[in-house]
Structure formats: C-alpha cells, structure tokens
Amino acid sequence: MAEQTQPADMSRWPLVIAGGFFLIMLAIFVVAFIVLSGEDTGMDADDITETAYMDIVTPLLVDADPERGREHFQRYGCTACHGNQNLAPAVDVMIASAGERRPPMQAVAYIYESIIYPGAFVVPGYQNNMPRTYSDTIDEAHLGDLIAFLSGVEAEPAPEIPEDDPLSIETPSGDDATDADEEFALSADGNVILTPALIREYEDLAEFLLAGANPERGPELVIEYGCSVCHGDLAAGILAAGYAEMGQMAAERRPPLSAAAYLYEAIIYPRRNTVEGWDDNMPDDYAEMISTVDLGDIIAYLLTYADE
Ligand code: HEC
Ligand code: HEC
Structure with missing residues (x-):
C-alpha cells in the first residue's frame, strides 16, 4: 500500500504533530482547571476571615469621611432602627463596642461585616432584623463613609439623631442630592x-x-x-x-x-x-x-x- 512505501521517519510526522497538540491542550486544560477551581473555593463562608474583610475595607476607607457617614446613616434610613434602642443598638454603643464584638476583628472589619453580612453575628439582646439588602443598595463610597463613622475613625462626640423634628434631617449636598435644588x-x-x-x-x-x-x-x-x-x-x-x-x-x-x-x-x-x-x-x-x-x-x- 502507498503508506507502507513511505520512509519511516516521514510517516511519524502526523503522529508527532497530533501528540504535540494533545500535550498543549492538556496543559491549557490543567491550568484552566486549577485557576477555575481556585476561584470557586476562594470565598467560602469559612474563608471569610478578618484578613479577607480588611482587603476589602482598607481601600473603602481611603477617602472616607465620618462626617459624611453620619449623613448617610440618616439618609439610608439606618436611624429608623438605630435611633430606638429597643429595636437596634444606638450609635454611641456601636462606636464604643465595634472593636470588641468579635475579637480579633478590628472595628472597621466588624462594621463592614455587620452591614454587608448582617446575619453573620447577631448582637446579643437583639433580633436578627438588620436589613439584608445593603450589599446591593449602598454604594462603595457611602459604605466607606459609614464604616468610618461607625467605627469612630476620628471620632467626634456621638451624633444627635433628630427624633421628633423630621425637617431637621438635611438632604446631603453634592451630586447625589435628590431634592435639594x-x-x-x-x-x-x-x-x-x-x-x-x-x-x-x-x-x-x-x-x-x-x-x-x-x-x-x-x-x-x-x-x-x-x-x-x-x-x-x-x-x-x-x-x-x-x-x-x-x-x-x-x-x-x-x-x-x-x-x-x-x-x-x-x-x-x-x-x-x-x-x-x-x-x-x-x-x-x-x-x-x-x-x-x-x-x-x-x-x-x-x-x-x-x-x-
Ligand atoms: C427605613 C424604613 C422605610 C423603608 C425601607 C421604606 N419606607 Fe416607605 N415609609 C417609611 C415611613 C416611616 C413612612 C411614613 C412617613 C412618611 O410619609 O415619609 C413611609 C411612607 C411610605 C408611603 C406612604 C404611606 C402612606 O401611608 O400613605 C409609601 C407608599 C411608601 N412608604 C412606600 C415604600 C416603598 C415602595 C418602599 C421600598 C421601595 C419603602 N416605602 C421603603 C419607612 C420606610
Ligand atoms: C430594620 C431595622 C434596622 C435598620 C434599618 C438598620 N439596622 Fe443595623 N441593626 C439592626 C439590628 C436589630 C441590629 C442588632 C442585631 C444584629 O447584630 O444583627 C443591627 C446591628 C447593626 C450593627 C452592629 C451593631 C453592634 O452594636 O455591634 C451595625 C454596625 C449596623 N447595624 C449598621 C447599620 C447601618 C449602617 C444601617 C443603615 C445603612 C442599619 N444598620 C440599618 C437593625 C437595623
């Protein structure tokens, strides 16, 4: 037959090329497999540690301003619950205890967890009523401000929360003001x-x-x-x-x-x-x-x- 008449080294070429291809594909597959499975297990509940939180929280705090955080705290309706000690911890209590609630977690990591994963730790004496939607509704800049405010970064005296004077709630200035102009x-x-x-x-x-x-x-x-x-x-x-x-x-x-x-x-x-x-x-x-x-x-x- 025609093939048998070819010199032996020529007839191996297709085999060598196919084999090379196979090895390259195998290498790509193995690398992709390792990368993908690494991603999958990267953030399991068990792995959400203080370090993982700090990796997220540190950049959030770069331009954070506790004073703006105080305004957001009213604006996002946090005061609806946190303005009434029977419903949720009061602001001065949160600021004072953030660093001690979940040792060895630092205050800022704990506050971050409380807002984004509210069920992860429930403050004794309270119901697990903290809304679960803030991870979707609070934007990153506001989150940094809120964490700065609640962890007492450059802490000022505990803010006064207007109770029976709704009109004293100010609309924050800036581009995100809805009604101010x-x-x-x-x-x-x-x-x-x-x-x-x-x-x-x-x-x-x-x-x-x-x-x-x-x-x-x-x-x-x-x-x-x-x-x-x-x-x-x-x-x-x-x-x-x-x-x-x-x-x-x-x-x-x-x-x-x-x-x-x-x-x-x-x-x-x-x-x-x-x-x-x-x-x-x-x-x-x-x-x-x-x-x-x-x-x-x-x-x-x-x-x-x-x-x-
Ligand atoms: C943080 C608490 C809070 C959240 C969250 C909230 N509301 Fe309200 N809402 C209130 C309060 C308090 C009032 C009554 C005071 C007022 O009129 O502003 C009110 C008033 C209203 C009214 C007028 C009620 C009436 O009796 O005439 C409507 C309608 C309404 N809300 C719809 C909504 C909808 C829809 C959402 C979600 C998209 C929402 N609210 C989210 C607290 C909240
Ligand atoms: C519907 C009521 C409600 C609203 C609105 C609410 N919270 Fe809470 N929050 C709670 C309750 C109840 C707890 C205590 C139970 C727990 O730890 O989940 C809590 C706990 C916390 C804690 C931990 C407090 C501590 O003393 O350790 C932080 C921080 C916090 N909330 C921040 C916020 C922020 C920021 C907002 C607004 C963006 C907000 N909460 C809105 C009910 C609320």
Whole structure:
C-alpha cells in the first residue's frame, strides 16, 4: 500500500504533530482547571476571615469621611432602627463596642461585616432584623463613609439623631442630592404645597408608569428593594404602615392626587409629604435605585389593595 512505501521517519510526522497538540491542550486544560477551581473555593463562608474583610475595607476607607457617614446613616434610613434602642443598638454603643464584638476583628472589619453580612453575628439582646439588602443598595463610597463613622475613625462626640423634628434631617449636598435644588412652598405642617404643575407631573408620570405594569411582581420587588424592612408584616404598624393600609388610604392621603400619583410622590419624593403619625424615615434615594418598570409594578401592586 502507498503508506507502507513511505520512509519511516516521514510517516511519524502526523503522529508527532497530533501528540504535540494533545500535550498543549492538556496543559491549557490543567491550568484552566486549577485557576477555575481556585476561584470557586476562594470565598467560602469559612474563608471569610478578618484578613479577607480588611482587603476589602482598607481601600473603602481611603477617602472616607465620618462626617459624611453620619449623613448617610440618616439618609439610608439606618436611624429608623438605630435611633430606638429597643429595636437596634444606638450609635454611641456601636462606636464604643465595634472593636470588641468579635475579637480579633478590628472595628472597621466588624462594621463592614455587620452591614454587608448582617446575619453573620447577631448582637446579643437583639433580633436578627438588620436589613439584608445593603450589599446591593449602598454604594462603595457611602459604605466607606459609614464604616468610618461607625467605627469612630476620628471620632467626634456621638451624633444627635433628630427624633421628633423630621425637617431637621438635611438632604446631603453634592451630586447625589435628590431634592435639594428645588424650592417649594411649605404648608404649616411642613409638607410641600401641591401646585397645578406638580399635580400634573405626578399624574402624568403615574399614568406612564402604570401602563403595562405587572402587580404580581410587587411582593417580590418590595423585598428586593428593602421596603419590607419597614412596611412588611413584621414592621408594619411599628416602623411604618403596611402595604394593605398604604394601598387603601392612597386615594385619600393627599387630595386632589389620585391614589397612583400619591404613591408615586410617596416613594420618589418622600420628603415632600409626611404621613401624620410617622417619623419622616422613609429613605429618599429610591429615585436613584428603582427602575421605572419596577416602580410601576410596585405602585400597581399597592393599588391592588385600593379596591378591597
Ligand atoms: C430594620 C431595622 C434596622 C435598620 C434599618 C438598620 N439596622 Fe443595623 N441593626 C439592626 C439590628 C436589630 C441590629 C442588632 C442585631 C444584629 O447584630 O444583627 C443591627 C446591628 C447593626 C450593627 C452592629 C451593631 C453592634 O452594636 O455591634 C451595625 C454596625 C449596623 N447595624 C449598621 C447599620 C447601618 C449602617 C444601617 C443603615 C445603612 C442599619 N444598620 C440599618 C437593625 C437595623
Ligand atoms: C427605613 C424604613 C422605610 C423603608 C425601607 C421604606 N419606607 Fe416607605 N415609609 C417609611 C415611613 C416611616 C413612612 C411614613 C412617613 C412618611 O410619609 O415619609 C413611609 C411612607 C411610605 C408611603 C406612604 C404611606 C402612606 O401611608 O400613605 C409609601 C407608599 C411608601 N412608604 C412606600 C415604600 C416603598 C415602595 C418602599 C421600598 C421601595 C419603602 N416605602 C421603603 C419607612 C420606610
């Protein structure tokens, strides 16, 4: 046959090339396998150590400012629980004990863990009620500021948390201020007076948001966005009204606003109107966090209670 007539060394070439290929592929495969399996096991629960936290926390603290942290603490609604010692540890207690709660963890690593993995350690005497959503909702710069504030970096005397004076909660200045640049006339009780332009704006936006909205996603979304921390079954009536009540009352809360327009204002501009009987603790940065689709679905969900 033709092959047998070829010189022996020529006929081995295809074999040598195929073998070389195989070895190269094997090497790539082994390297990829080692790299990938390394990634998989890199951050197991057991491995989340103080060192791992410090690797994340140290860069966060580079430009951190405890004074800004204090503002974020109000703005993210932390004061809703941490302003009441029965619900959560008070700020001065947190600052004083952060370095001792979980030795050998340093204060900053412990605070980081408390905010991002709240269930990892529950302070004795309290329920495991710290919201689980902050890893998604707090951006890195704000997180650094909060850690600086709560670990007592350049500690100042424990801040005063305004309790019955909601209007003294300042909107932080800077590009992330939502409402600061607009001026509105206020009524005697401190709420923004509705103008025809404002009413039209809310009604138009609510109509736009509700077109095609899916109320069935609501129950999932209110958990995802952390609303249930204050409005869910466990907190309703203690921290804020529950969903059914909000839906049922929406049409009457702020005449002449329709229920949908009212809910839009209440979620996106919570500082413009405060429901009587509650502290003004509703977070005011949902405008930056909720997509229009999700907002429409949440409003549609709350409105399902309006017909009951
Ligand atoms: C719904 C109520 C609630 C809200 C809102 C809340 N927390 Fe907490 N937090 C708790 C409770 C309850 C504890 C104590 C139980 C635990 O350790 O999980 C706690 C514990 C902590 C601790 C550890 C305290 C200590 O003394 O060791 C830190 C730090 C903390 N929270 C920071 C924050 C920050 C920052 C925010 C806002 C971004 C926030 N919390 C919002 C309820 C809340
Ligand atoms: C940290 C606690 C907290 C969180 C989180 C929170 N709220 Fe609120 N919310 C409040 C409080 C307190 C009030 C009542 C004071 C006010 O009107 O601002 C309120 C008021 C409201 C109102 C008007 C209620 C009424 O009875 O007329 C609506 C609607 C509302 N919230 C929806 C939401 C939605 C939707 C989310 C999530 C996207 C959310 N809230 C997250 C605390 C919270």
